[in-house]
Amino acid sequence: MKKILLLALLSITLMGCNDPESAAAEAAQLRAEQHPERTYVGEHNYYIMESSEHAEFGRKKDLKVMYQDFPRYFVEKAKEWPKEDLNDASSYDLPRFQFAWANSSSKDEYESGIKIWSMKTDGTDLRLVTDVTVELVNGIKNLTRSPNNRYVAWADLGGYKTVYDIKTGKVVELSIAMSPLSMLWSEDSRYLYFERARDLFSRWDSETGEVNKVDFDVRTTAVNFDGKRTTILDFGVLVVDANTNEEINWIGVDRSLSMDERSLDISSIDPEGHYAWGSNTSFGFFFDIEKGTVKQMVDDFVPAQILGKNAHYSALSKMTYVTIVDRVEDKVWSWRAFSHGAMSGEGILYNGLANNGLWFKEGK
Structure with missing residues (x-):
């Protein structure tokens, strides 16, 4: 009777060793012990x-x-x-x-x-x-x-x-x-x-x-928000009614500049269309679209290829x-x-x- 019980226990143990889930768990534990600085994903x-x-x-x-x-x-x-x-709300906080x-x-x-x-x-x-x-x-x-x-x-x-x-x-x-x-x-x-x-x-x-x-x-550098479509063009920002396409506002850079100095080679717009950025090798331009203003900068600016809400982050x-x-x-x-x-x-x-x-x- 004792021999039968021992054989049964041995059989269960061997089955556990061949279990893929158990083997994977052991391998994962070994990796964690060998590389404690790593967090494994798969x-x-x-x-x-x-x-x-x-x-x-x-x-x-x-x-x-x-x-x-x-x-x-x-x-x-x-x-x-x-x-x-x-469906994972934690990803979108x-x-x-x-x-x-x-x-x-x-x-x-x-x-x-x-x-x-x-x-x-x-x-x-x-x-x-x-x-x-x-x-x-x-x-x-x-x-x-x-x-x-x-x-x-x-x-x-x-x-x-x-x-x-x-x-x-x-x-x-x-x-x-x-x-x-x-x-x-x-x-x-x-x-x-x-x-x-x-x-x-x-x-x-x-x-x-x-x-x-x-x-x-x-244009890709544009946003539809609050019924308006705001688009960064080559030399300024255009705001139109998203339903009728009628122009609401145009905010252009200084027309006295040369074409190269006016061109918005790097540009971005915030998710609500309230602020925009444009720059070239000579100048940077920051647009406050709601106020209809543009600030021109020679130095002391940071280009913004991606612009966050309210231009807080870029x-x-x-x-x-x-x-x-x-x-x-x-x-x-x-x-x-x-x-x-x-x-x-x-x-x-x-x-x-x-x-x-x-x-x-x-x-x-």
């Missing part, structure tokens, strides 16, 4: 916390460099990484950055392809937005996100445009021929306006799937090194968010009104 991915770094800006702007810990991500297997979930990133140089077609990712403005909560991949040779030039966070749209280097529905997983190809890159969402997230060919513009209806012509220019659009500026308190943070991989195109801001537009939680 079997092959992890992040570590590292201090932000010194950041230099030109134009003689005196900014206080801030030092604090941010995540640095090591992602070998994107398939194991958590995807963005519209801060504004978020969205960007195109090839996380791996693996020969695996999925892992090496460019995919859309997102993270909070404080560097936390990295999420894979979609499994749809784009070949590195095509690249992603332009990204947008609908105001309700549901739809992601991108244009590759040839101008081909794609929309991904995070809620349903449905993919829509909008362009069947090469075309320019401009895209803009309606305030209610129903329509995506886009340039289908040079100076020819259309809108895609997310409810019906129909594509129809529109009779106004579409960021550079390259997400390899995240660089954030508090434009109210003249502070700057810069950190390396990713250990490897290749970025494609420019990062953008979405969910920009969360936390009253502040990019960090209070006390952090």
Whole structure:
């Protein structure tokens, strides 16, 4: 009888050793013991916390460099990484950055392809937005996100445009021929306006799937908010009624400047269309759109490729090194968010009104 019990116990023990879940748990515990500085996300991915770094800006702007810990991500297997979930409210308590990133140089077609990712403005909560991949040779030039966070749209280097529905997983190809890159969402997230060919513009209806012509220019550096469409053009900011397209206001830079000095080569607009930024190699221009004013600067300014609510925060659009500026308190943070991989195109801001537009939680 004792022999039978011993055999039974041995059998149970051996079964436990062959249990995949038990083996995985043991492997995870071993990794944690060997690398206590790492926080693993799946079997092959992890992040570590590292201090932000010194950041230099030109134009003689005196900014206080801030030092604090941010995540640095090591992602070998994107398939194991958590995807963005519209039902997870904790992901949307801060504004978020969205960007195109090839996380791996693996020969695996999925892992090496460019995919859309997102993270909070404080560097936390990295999420894979979609499994749809784009070949590195095509690249992603332009990204947008609908105001309700549901739809992601991108244009590759040839101008081909794609929309991904995070809620349903449905993919829509909008362009069947090469075309320019401009895209803009309606305030209610129903329509995506886009340039289908040079100076020819259309809108895609997310409810019906129909594509129809529109009779106004579409620019990516624009916002539909509070019934107005505010657009940064080559030499100023145009505000129109979003329903009638009638002009409400035009705020132009100094016309006495040369074309090169007036041109807004770098530009951005805040999520509500209240403030805008433009700059070139000679000048910076800050637009207070509600007041209808523009401030021209020669030195002592920080370019804003991404502009937050009320122009409180701004960021550079390259997400390899995240660089954030508090434009109210003249502070700057810069950190390396990713250990490897290749970025494609420019990062953008979405969910920009969360936390009253502040990019960090209070006390952090």
